[in-house]
Amino acid sequence: MITPTKILSVALLAITLPVMATAFSGADTTLRSETLGSGVNSAFDDLKPVISPDGKTLFFCRKDSPENIGGGGEDIWVSELQSDGAWGEAYNIGGPLNNRGNNSVCSITPDGTSMLLLDTYSDPSSKLRSVAISTRTSGGWSAPKPVVITGFDNQSKYAEFCISNDNEALIMAIQRSDSRGNRDLYVSLRSPDGTYATPMNLGSAINSAGQEATPFLASDNTSLYFATDGREGFGEFDVFVSRRLDSTWTNWSKPENLGPAINTDDWDLSYTIPADGKYAYFVSYTNTLGYGDIFRVRLPEKVRPRPVVLLSGRVRNKKTSSPIAADIVYFNLTTGTEVGRARSANGTGEYMITLPAGVDYGLRAEAPGYVAISQNLDLTQYTEYAEIRRDLELLELEKGVVVELKNIFFDRKLAVLKPESTAELQQLVTLMRTNPTMKIEVSGHTDAIGKDSDNQQLSADRARSVMEYVVQTGGVDPLRIIARGYGETKPLASNDTEEGRAQNRRVEFTILEK
Numbered sequence: 001m002i003t004p005t006k007i008l009s010v011a012l013l014a015i016t017l018p019v020m021a022t023a024f025s026g027a028d029t030t031l032r033s034e035t036l037g038s039g040v041n042s043a044f045d046d047l048k049p050v051i052s053p054d055g056k057t058l059f060f061c062r063k064d065s066p067e068n069i070g071g072g073g074e075d076i077w078v079s080e081l082q083s084d085g086a087w088g089e090a091y092n093i094g095g096p097l098n099n100r101g102n103n104s105v106c107s108i109t110p111d112g113t114s115m116l117l118l119d120t121y122s123d124p125s126s127k128l129r130s131v132a133i134s135t136r137t138s139g140g141w142s143a144p145k146p147v148v149i150t151g152f153d154n155q156s157k158y159a160e161f162c163i164s165n166d167n168e169a170l171i172m173a174i175q176r177s178d179s180r181g182n183r184d185l186y187v188s189l190r191s192p193d194g195t196y197a198t199p200m201n202l203g204s205a206i207n208s209a210g211q212e213a214t215p216f217l218a219s220d221n222t223s224l225y226f227a228t229d230g231r232e233g234f235g236e237f238d239v240f241v242s243r244r245l246d247s248t249w250t251n252w253s254k255p256e257n258l259g260p261a262i263n264t265d266d267w268d269l270s271y272t273i274p275a276d277g278k279y280a281y282f283v284s285y286t287n288t289l290g291y292g293d294i295f296r297v298r299l300p301e302k303v304r305p306r307p308v309v310l311l312s313g314r315v316r317n318k319k320t321s322s323p324i325a326a327d328i329v330y331f332n333l334t335t336g337t338e339v340g341r342a343r344s345a346n347g348t349g350e351y352m353i354t355l356p357a358g359v360d361y362g363l364r365a366e367a368p369g370y371v372a373i374s375q376n377l378d379l380t381q382y383t384e385y386a387e388i389r390r391d392l393e394l395l396e397l398e399k400g401v402v403v404e405l406k407n408i409f410f411d412r413k414l415a416v417l418k419p420e421s422t423a424e425l426q427q428l429v430t431l432m433r434t435n436p437t438m439k440i441e442v443s444g445h446t447d448a449i450g451k452d453s454d455n456q457q458l459s460a461d462r463a464r465s466v467m468e469y470v471v472q473t474g475g476v477d478p479l480r481i482i483a484r485g486y487g488e489t490k491p492l493a494s495n496d497t498e499e500g501r502a503q504n505r506r507v508e509f510t511i512l513e514k
Helices: 419-434 453-472 498-506
Strands: 043-051 057-061 074-080 105-108 114-118 130-135 158-163 169-174 184-189 213-218 224-229 238-243 281-283 293-298 310-316 327-332 337-343 349-355 360-366 371-372 375-378 386-389 392-396 401-406 439-445 479-483 506-513
Touching: 043 074, 043 281, 043 293, 057 105, 105 158, 130 281, 158 213, 169 213, 184 213, 238 310, 327 349, 337 349, 360 371, 360 386, 360 392, 360 419, 419 453, 439 453, 453 506
Parallel strands: 310 386, 310 392, 439 479
Antiparallel strands: 043 057, 057 074, 105 114, 114 130, 158 169, 169 184, 213 224, 224 238, 281 293, 310 349, 327 337, 327 360, 360 375, 371 392, 401 506, 439 506
C-alpha cells in the first residue's frame, strides 16, 4: 500500500522516485538517462511531466517555487524544445490553469487545443480530485470546466488520469467497490453528449491484487503504460506495458515489464511518451539540480508503442484560402467506422492528430455552411513513425459547387460500389437529409483508355450506383438526384500519365439547387 510517508508530493501519486541518473542497471548499458537541463530543472521539485505528442512541448509541476501562484504548492510550468535540441527556459503557465491549489496536467491533445487537468477549480477544498478540461482560445487557455463522469466514485484519496488522443477514452487509477486491489485501472468512454460513462474496470489482465497507478495511453491508442506493485519486478513499483487486443477495453495482452534498464530497485512511476515512441520522460531524485528533476531515457524497441503517423495541416476555404475552424473527422475506410475527431484552431485553421499506422483512412473537415471535400490517407504500408502534412478544404454550400467524392471505390471496369465507400456515401446521405431542399447531379467520369462508348456506359453506371445508394439506403427522394455519365469528355488532367488518368477517374456531385 502507498503510504503518506512515501508520497513526496501532496495530492496525486504522479511521481517517479529514485532512478539512476547516469546508467540504468541491467544488461543493456546503452540505455542511459539524460537530464533535460537547467531550462527545465530547477532548485525546486520538478515533477509530473507530460510531453506533447509532437515531442516539442513539456508540461510539468514545480513545487514550492516563490514564482508559483500563492508562493508555494504545485504550479504548471512549460518548456519548449529549441531548434538546437535543448529545452528552453521554463515559464509558469499562469492563470486560469494555476490557482492556489495543487495544479497539474494529465494529458494534452495532439493539436495542443485541449488539456486535461487535475480538478482543483470547481471545489478547491475537496481532497477527492476528479478532472477538468481547458481549451486554447485566441486569448489563451479557458477556465477549466469539470469533466462529467457518470457514477464517478473513488474510495482512495489518490487518483491519476490520462485521456486518449482522440478524447474518446478516459483512463484512471482509482479505487471502487469492484477493485481487485487498493487501486485499479478503469476506463470511461465518451458519450455523444460529451460526458463520460460509468468507469469500467480494465480487468484481471491489467489489474492485480496490489495497486495500479499512473496510467499513460500512448498515441497508438493501444499501448498502455502503468505502474504497479502487484506484479513481480525489480523494485517496489515497476512500469509495465500492455497492448489492447480489441475494442472492448477489457481484453489486454499480458503486461510486460519494461526491464532492468528502466525499472530500478525503488519506485518507478509516471512515464510519458511522445508519438514517435523513442523516449520516455520521467522524474529522478539522483544527481539533480535541486530535489526532483526531469530526465528522459530511450525506450527499447520491444516496449515502444506501435508506430503512428503525426498528421497536421490547415483547414481552409477552397475558394478564398481563408482558414476555417472546423471539426476533423477521420474514419477507417475498411470498416467504415469513425475512428475519432479533432478540431482545427480558430484564426489559423491548423490541426494535428495521431493516426495508428497500418490502416487506410478517410478524413474530412466539417463546418456549418460548408461542404466537405474528403481525403484518402492510406497508411497500410507504414511500419515506422512518420510525419505528414495534409491540408483539408471546404466549399461554401451554394448553387453550382462541384464536389469530388474521393473515397468512392469500384473495381476496375465495374460499377459495383466497394464496402470502403460506405463512410463517404453516408456523408452524402447526411448532407441531403440536413438540406431537404437540395438537389444534386451525380456525375461519373473515366480516363481515355478503351472505347468511348464503353467509358460512357461505365461512367453512367457508376453515377447511378451512387444515386441508388443515397435513395435506397438514405431514404432520399429520387427526384432530388440526377445521375449522368460523361465518360472521358471532362478530364481534369492529361491522360498520358497514370497519375493524370487516376485524377480523371472520379465521381462528383454538383449542387443544382440549394
